Amino acid sequence: MEEKVKGKLMIIGGAEDKEGECVILRKLVELAGGQEGHIVILTVATEYPQSIGEEYTQIFDRFGVRDISVIHIDSRHHANNDGFIDKMDVATCIFFTGGDQLRITSLLGGTKAEEKLKEAYHRGVVIAGTSAGASVMSETMITSGNDDDAPKKCTLKMAPGLGLLKDVVIDQHFAQRGRIGRLLTAIAQNPHMLGVGIDEDTAIIIDGDAVFEVIGSHAVTILDGKNLDFTNVSELKPDEILALTNVVMHVLPAGYRYDIKSRRPVIRR
Amino acid sequence: MEEKVKGKLMIIGGAEDKEGECVILRKLVELAGGQEGHIVILTVATEYPQSIGEEYTQIFDRFGVRDISVIHIDSRHHANNDGFIDKMDVATCIFFTGGDQLRITSLLGGTKAEEKLKEAYHRGVVIAGTSAGASVMSETMITSGNDDDAPKKCTLKMAPGLGLLKDVVIDQHFAQRGRIGRLLTAIAQNPHMLGVGIDEDTAIIIDGDAVFEVIGSHAVTILDGKNLDFTNVSELKPDEILALTNVVMHVLPAGYRYDIKSRRPVIRR
Numbered sequence: 172m173e174e175k176v177k178g179k180l181m182i183i184g185g186a187e188d189k190e191g192e193c194v195i196l197r198k199l200v201e202l203a204g205g206q207e208g209h210i211v212i213l214t215v216a217t218e219y220p221q222s223i224g225e226e227y228t229q230i231f232d233r234f235g236v237r238d239i240s241v242i243h244i245d246s247r248h249h250a251n252n253d254g255f256i257d258k259m260d261v262a263t264c265i266f267f268t269g270g271d272q273l274r275i276t277s278l279l280g281g282t283k284a285e286e287k288l289k290e291a292y293h294r295g296v297v298i299a300g301t302s303a304g305a306s307v308m309s310e311t312m313i314t315s316g317n318d319d320d321a322p323k324k325c326t327l328k329m330a331p332g333l334g335l336l337k338d339v340v341i342d343q344h345f346a347q348r349g350r351i352g353r354l355l356t357a358i359a360q361n362p363h364m365l366g367v368g369i370d371e372d373t374a375i376i377i378d379g380d381a382v383f384e385v386i387g388s389h390a391v392t393i394l395d396g397k398n399l400d401f402t403n404v405s406e407l408k409p410d411e412i413l414a415l416t417n418v419v420m421h422v423l424p425a426g427y428r429y430d431i432k433s434r435r436p437v438i439r440r
Numbered sequence: 441m442e443e444k445v446k447g448k449l450m451i452i453g454g455a456e457d458k459e460g461e462c463v464i465l466r467k468l469v470e471l472a473g474g475q476e477g478h479i480v481i482l483t484v485a486t487e488y489p490q491s492i493g494e495e496y497t498q499i500f501d502r503f504g505v506r507d508i509s510v511i512h513i514d515s516r517h518h519a520n521n522d523g524f525i526d527k528m529d530v531a532t533c534i535f536f537t538g539g540d541q542l543r544i545t546s547l548l549g550g551t552k553a554e555e556k557l558k559e560a561y562h563r564g565v566v567i568a569g570t571s572a573g574a575s576v577m578s579e580t581m582i583t584s585g586n587d588d589d590a591p592k593k594c595t596l597k598m599a600p601g602l603g604l605l606k607d608v609v610i611d612q613h614f615a616q617r618g619r620i621g622r623l624l625t626a627i628a629q630n631p632h633m634l635g636v637g638i639d640e641d642t643a644i645i646i647d648g649d650a651v652f653e654v655i656g657s658h659a660v661t662i663l664d665g666k667n668l669d670f671t672n673v674s675e676l677k678p679d680e681i682l683a684l685t686n687v688v689m690h691v692l693p694a695g696y697r698y699d700i701k702s703r704r705p706v707i708r709r
Contacts, residue, residue: 319615319618320658321615321642321661321693322659322691346588346590346618346620346621347589348618349587349615349616349617349618351615351618352615355691373590388681389590389681390590390591390681390682401705411693412658412659413659414659414693415690416690416691416705417688417689417690418688418689419689420663420686420687420688421684421685421686421687422624422681422683422684422685423685424590424681424683427683436685438683438685
């Protein structure tokens with residue numbers, strides 16, 4: 172039997188507020204233990220690790236967090252290096268910035284850094300990520316696809332993610348970039364997977380029981396293909412349009428919860 | 441008992457191909473009776489009636505249609521004028537160009553032109569429309585709303601349409617402009633209505649039995665809120681994000697059919 176995970180995930184749809192009330196990043200600090208927390212910022216996704224690392228450091232510093240580290244990993248050699256392990260061992264939150272999700276998985280996959288990350292998650296650490304850092308949470312992640320387009324099979328590219336969240340495919344910048352077509356394509360390919368599209372400045376927080384809560388200013392769209400009764404996904408020529416029938420959709424703003432295992436929204440009435 | 445409608449509707453999601461194979465406009469000509477058809481182009485939606493009227497005239501002319509008329513209606517006075525009635529009486533297809541859907545309804549609503557249009561539809565004429573000309577087909581139409589955004593109640597504006605198509609709200613340029621949020625808002629307000637989002641260069645053709653078929657290069661998204669089991673639409677403050685659970689969605693490309701009355705896709709296996 173798999174040991175129960177003690178950590179939480181905070182998966183952010185990108186473009187979270189950094190100047191106003193900062194609902195999401197303040198919640199991240201709270202989950203990380205507040206001023207006493209130890210936040211590790213992983214800039215591996217971005218080609219601008221210096222400036223992005225500094226930006227988040229300043230934000231968390233403004234919220235009074237005393238122990239903030241930035242780890243810039245720019246090679247697999249570095250990801251197998253012991254230099255940063257002390258920091259990950261004491262972290263209460265490990266935060267992935269945005270950038271390119273394939274940088275995260277290609278640089279960390281199979282390395283000591285990934286091992287430490289998963290250890291931390293099982294131990295009870297909050298693992299957070301925004302944009303590319305959100306996509307990598309699932310077992311299979313979307314790496315590219317068309318925005319503002321009807322669902323088309325061969326325009327979607329997927330790759331193995333970090334696998335912290337089971338049975339789900341995440342998409343981010345969801346409504347703002349018109350990504351429902353690409354997420355529908357993903358779930359048509361395997362309706363076992365739940366599609367979770369997270370808007371900008373919006374996040375889900377997931378505990379070990381696979382129930383998530385929405386926070387932030389927009390919404391989370393859930394696409395459940397479990398009852399799909401028809402799709403032409405396997406018959407298609409490249410670029411043909413997908414047909415799908417009977418997808419169940421939920422749109423949940425802040426305060427609403429969803430149970431991934433039972434595939435039901437948890438509505439407070 | 442209402443008399444059975446003999447006409448067909450062709451509702452086009454905008455930006456239909458005008459230079460390549462012209463699948464949609466060729467089908468329109470075919471439905472209109474081919475070269476022997478009488479096509480009336482209504483430019484009432486647009487502020488550029490001259491150039492848009494000429495553009496479609498040239499296209500239908502290229503397909504060999506011998507009788508093509510353009511009617512520019514620019515005032516309610518004009519819409520009550522007898523001058524163009526002969527043309528509408530012999531039309532086999534009346535086609536609404538794109539533009540602004542409120543121009544169509546505010547200029548035609550309650551006039552002789554509208555009366556003639558509805559007579560023609562009952563008599564067996566094909567009524568077609570693209571973009572704004574698509575939106576006006578339903579009883580209540582979307583006039584404006586946010587693109588690429590989460591569903592929000594007070595950003596959606598609706599108005600009475602021409603009412604040729606019952607129990608449906610149409611949206612156009614659907615995937616291309618990221619309009620699922622605004623169509624979800626519309627159906628949340630009254631889940632009796634079926635949401636039908638038509639992509640660019642894509643159309644539905646509806647016969648009197650309320651079964652439509654999809655043609656064109658992209659897809660039609662159907663949002664069925666009949667089983668909605670929760671929405672906060674009536675409790676919201678302006679601009680708050682909508683919550684909706686249990687919307688059923690279908691995505692249908694060319695060749696697929698859907699039965700509006702039974703709310704079921706008709707799949708050829």
